[in-house]
Amino acid sequence: MAARDNHGTGAPWGGDFEMIGKSHRKVDGLAKATGEAIYADDIVLPGMLHAKTLRSPHAHARIRSIDTSKALALEGVHAVITGESMPTKYGVIPWTPDENALAVDKVRFIGDEVAAVAAIDEDTAEAALRLIEVDYEVLHAYFDPLEALQRDEPPIHETKKNNNVSKRVELEFGDCAAALEASDVVLDNEYSFHGSTHAAIEPHCAVARFAADGLLTLWSSTQITHYVHRALSHVLDVPPQRIRVIQPCLGGAFGGKSDPFSLEFCVAKLAMETGRPVKMLWTREEVFYAHRGRHPMQMRYKTGASKDGRISAVDANILIDGGSYSSFGLVTTYYSGQLLTGPYDFPNYHFDSTRVFTNKPPCGPKRGHGSVQPRFAFETQFDELAVKLNIDPIEIRRRNFQGTDTKTVNGQRVTSNGFMECLDQVEAASTWKDRRAKLPFGQGLGVAGSMYISGTNYPIYPNPMPQAGIQLKVDRSGVVTIFTGGNDIGQGSNSVVAYLVCEELGVELDHVRVVAADTDLCPVDLGAYSSRVTFMVGNATIDACRKLRSQVVEAIAAEWECDPKRVRLVRGVALDLEDPDRFIGMREAFHIAEAKFDTLGSTGSYNTPTLGGDYRGGTIGASPAYSFTAHVVEANVDEETGRITVPKVWCAHDCGRALNPMLVAGQIEGSVYMGIVEALMEDHKVNRFGLHSGPSLLDYRMATTIDTPDIEAYIVESIDPEGPYGAKEAGEGPLHSSIPALGNAIFDAVGVRLRDLPFTPAKVLAGLREKRETEEKLETGMDAAGVGDN
Amino acid sequence: MRSLRLNVNGDTLDTAAPSHWTLLEVLRYKLGLTGSKQGCDKGDCGACTVLVNGKPVLSCLTLAANAEGKDVQTIEGLMPAHRANGGQGADPIQDAFDRCGALQCGFCQPGMMLSARALLTENKAPTKRDIQDALSGNLCRCTGYTQILQAVETALVDEVGGDAPTPCWASCATNLGPAKGKTEPIQGGGV
Incomplete structure (x- = not known):
């Protein structure tokens, strides 16, 4: 890590912050409120064509032939493309390129893209799709990951050495088997996590324009502009300097817009072929099939502990259902093991994770990528351990706290850690001590904890360049324009960089403009994933500000013939600290600085320090800072119907310094909602033919205002030594422990332990029945033995 | 194709669209009023809600022709x-x-x-x-x-x-102070 990457945790001028720590409007809030904000599908270009995609009706099939002649002959159709026009394979992870923009030779799930049509309107394009004739040879399709693991003919990807295995990671730290052997108690259970999808309200959309001078411009609803830029260049065989990628305002993503998608390549190719702008907007059904959502996982966990509840070893065996392509699967497989090693101390840890391909919509990163599922399993088992040892579930978590400024068993550096304060907050707020295990039958409280990364030092494609970059430009009007490659996906990253510039340069918020996510205008940023934006882009912004600030301060000090230490930029003015009557507006201050130093501007960057364990994969999951969360969930369970309702959730999240507490609270509340709802209502599954069970926002049941729990968010600020002013992530961490806390609350309510997600009424009723039968058997047994007669 | 006379946000606007087009399509793609959003195109999500004679209506389930003669208000x-x-x-x-x-x-x-x-x-x-x-x-x-x-x-x-609601972020922030022994904060002006 360079000196530029560390800026201290205090206010830039010492003393109190001006902007930071207070709630402000977002820079794009009113534009969104008035309908002025432009999203991808709002873009209309002169002469624009509309494109549609032909998708596979088979889950697994070989394509014998495709005849597009009738479609091409339809009036109003301008171009039809198939896989042979873009045969280069790609993948977001450079080591696993196994996707084609349109299928070449094979289709691997119902919905796989086969051909694309550009026509004068969507209706014509749709009609043309029906005229494309595809001859398929249907192959055996895999829907059960276990079958995919055991059977290798026919393989889903012919090029894979290990048949249907997408990735396997086995790592051991310490001696797990010996530690389990020596433990007072060992729990051994199986858990399963179902699939769920992002369901951002904006469907994927892309628009391409190919100009006469050969410049290809793509507007896309992506959360990673830079990777789309690279992938387009690679697949289309167009040099990167002839491509410009722009992310317009984005209508939600949650990981679901991280991969390069078929439609981005198709509109680009169709625009190049026709010489006209082309737009493709996916239907909601297509978005469900495009998926890249949460991986279903089957997990076996063994946890060993001493009688006083200290964990001695954790052993995990995980089978991951990857769906049809690799996507981020290599990282998912590592994350499924690597991100579990906090906030508790595991002296010994072993995990063996295998991701297999199946003929289902491909899985990828969804909010809490790869680690929400293991967290559910472990925190549930931890609760079982507490019950078995008769230790309060919050107390057992405190006993195993790993502490601050420490190293995890797998070699990850942990700096700030506010987990204990998170536990304190939710314990007090939920009146846990008075109510847990004391509520009437059918009502219960459950707790769980978690940690998550604030970005990772693994940059997807290895390179020594910065992971985040910022440019500042100063106008003579006094406006500071920030150019950032960061992708604002609704989380407010454009606002965060603006707040930081205000704090550093003393300008007012309405003097700041943000230009973001345009590869022609903005320095590279690696995009909105892994909760990296606030931490990395924030640090880059401060870096750029410090350089510009020193020029302005030096120029003013020269003008005033005083020590630069006396000059402070604050609240729109440059001020002499020792002579409060001497001050000038920032516009004039910028003029003075421009006269002295020429045109004003600066750049800033951030790169992570060297982190991670010294073993293969040791950098995956290594983060410059970790966030911590604790949840208490209150659940009501109807004994008659099995229906679960959640009246209240308390969530305390350690986000380091809350740069804007209102935005942090929004991230916590949104995370809690998303976790609880995916556990109770959602299920992204296919039937025995590979057809999605309900690809609509009605059938894929999402909570409304009425069935979302009452959420109380608590912000814990364990000021991080390396975050921008001490900030860490807030967007993904607060999802994790909501799900096991809910399961643990259900146990507290009715004594039924649910280890399979989603938590449905049928599973509750089955659990209650089983519990009743066990109790009856016990009573009968006791009767027979003559026990209990007294 | 059908000609349409719509009253949108107080303006009387003449346009033409295929007769099966919804009010949402005409607003977005004929009148350039892209503030109304399409999330599902089948009445599930409500992103396309507009006011017709003051009542919230799903514009993706309303034929544009059915909005003639009524007051349509968009965002x-x-x-x-x-x-x-x-x-x-x-x-x-x-x-x-x-x-x-x-x-x-x-x-x-x-x-x-x-x-x-x-x-x-x-x-x-x-x-x-x-x-x-x-x-x-x-x-x-x-x-x-x-x-x-x-x-x-x-x-x-x-x-x-009346009394405004008190959001959680107004009162619940706690400050634990900086983590120990890492980096010195940069202080003061001048650099």
Whole structure:
């Protein structure tokens, strides 16, 4: 890590912050409120064509032939493309390129893209799709990951050495088997996590324009502009300097817009072929099939502990259902093991994770990528351990706290850690001590904890360049324009960089403009994933500000013939600290600085320090800072119907310094909602033919205002030594422990332990029945033995 | 193709579209009013909600022809209508959504705000449950609805007075101080 990457945790001028720590409007809030904000599908270009995609009706099939002649002959159709026009394979992870923009030779799930049509309107394009004739040879399709693991003919990807295995990671730290052997108690259970999808309200959309001078411009609803830029260049065989990628305002993503998608390549190719702008907007059904959502996982966990509840070893065996392509699967497989090693101390840890391909919509990163599922399993088992040892579930978590400024068993550096304060907050707020295990039958409280990364030092494609970059430009009007490659996906990253510039340069918020996510205008940023934006882009912004600030301060000090230490930029003015009557507006201050130093501007960057364990994969999951969360969930369970309702959730999240507490609270509340709802209502599954069970926002049941729990968010600020002013992530961490806390609350309510997600009424009723039968058997047994007669 | 005369945000607009086009399609792709969003195109998500004669209507399930002769209000019409009535800035609903953090990605919010507008125009003393009911046809994936409900309550206070809701972030921040022994903060000006 360079000196530029560390800026201290205090206010830039010492003393109190001006902007930071207070709630402000977002820079794009009113534009969104008035309908002025432009999203991808709002873009209309002169002469624009509309494109549609032909998708596979088979889950697994070989394509014998495709005849597009009738479609091409339809009036109003301008171009039809198939896989042979873009045969280069790609993948977001450079080591696993196994996707084609349109299928070449094979289709691997119902919905796989086969051909694309550009026509004068969507209706014509749709009609043309029906005229494309595809001859398929249907192959055996895999829907059960276990079958995919055991059977290798026919393989889903012919090029894979290990048949249907997408990735396997086995790592051991310490001696797990010996530690389990020596433990007072060992729990051994199986858990399963179902699939769920992002369901951002904006469907994927892309628009391409190919100009006469050969410049290809793509507007896309992506959360990673830079990777789309690279992938387009690679697949289309167009040099990167002839491509410009722009992310317009984005209508939600949650990981679901991280991969390069078929439609981005198709509109680009169709625009190049026709010489006209082309737009493709996916239907909601297509978005469900495009998926890249949460991986279903089957997990076996063994946890060993001493009688006083200290964990001695954790052993995990995980089978991951990857769906049809690799996507981020290599990282998912590592994350499924690597991100579990906090906030508790595991002296010994072993995990063996295998991701297999199946003929289902491909899985990828969804909010809490790869680690929400293991967290559910472990925190549930931890609760079982507490019950078995008769230790309060919050107390057992405190006993195993790993502490601050420490190293995890797998070699990850942990700096700030506010987990204990998170536990304190939710314990007090939920009146846990008075109510847990004391509520009437059918009502219960459950707790769980978690940690998550604030970005990772693994940059997807290895390179020594910065992971985040910022440019500042100063106008003579006094406006500071920030150019950032960061992708604002609704989380407010454009606002965060603006707040930081205000704090550093003393300008007012309405003097700041943000230009973001345009590869022609903005320095590279690696995009909105892994909760990296606030931490990395924030640090880059401060870096750029410090350089510009020193020029302005030096120029003013020269003008005033005083020590630069006396000059402070604050609240729109440059001020002499020792002579409060001497001050000038920032516009004039910028003029003075421009006269002295020429045109004003600066750049800033951030790169992570060297982190991670010294073993293969040791950098995956290594983060410059970790966030911590604790949840208490209150659940009501109807004994008659099995229906679960959640009246209240308390969530305390350690986000380091809350740069804007209102935005942090929004991230916590949104995370809690998303976790609880995916556990109770959602299920992204296919039937025995590979057809999605309900690809609509009605059938894929999402909570409304009425069935979302009452959420109380608590912000814990364990000021991080390396975050921008001490900030860490807030967007993904607060999802994790909501799900096991809910399961643990259900146990507290009715004594039924649910280890399979989603938590449905049928599973509750089955659990209650089983519990009743066990109790009856016990009573009968006791009767027979003559026990209990007294 | 069918010619259409629509009254949108107080303007009488003549256009033509295929007869099966919905009001949403005509608003977005013929009249350039792209503030109304399409999230599902089948009446599930509510992002396309507009006001027709003051009532929230799913414009993706309404044929454009059926909106002829009626007053259509879209998100673009809210601020001008507020100003025409002597108001300052944006409509109180829009302003409250901005001040309360209710606008994350913003995609569902035009529909959400119009549902809220219809409620507050009709009912000046809604309970929290009334607000939840009125917004229950508008799905949001970002916020968990908390800040949206706070925004509607805040807008209500702006319009009729009363006590504004106290969001959790106003009082619950705790400061644990800096972590030990890492880096020295950079202090003072001048550098």
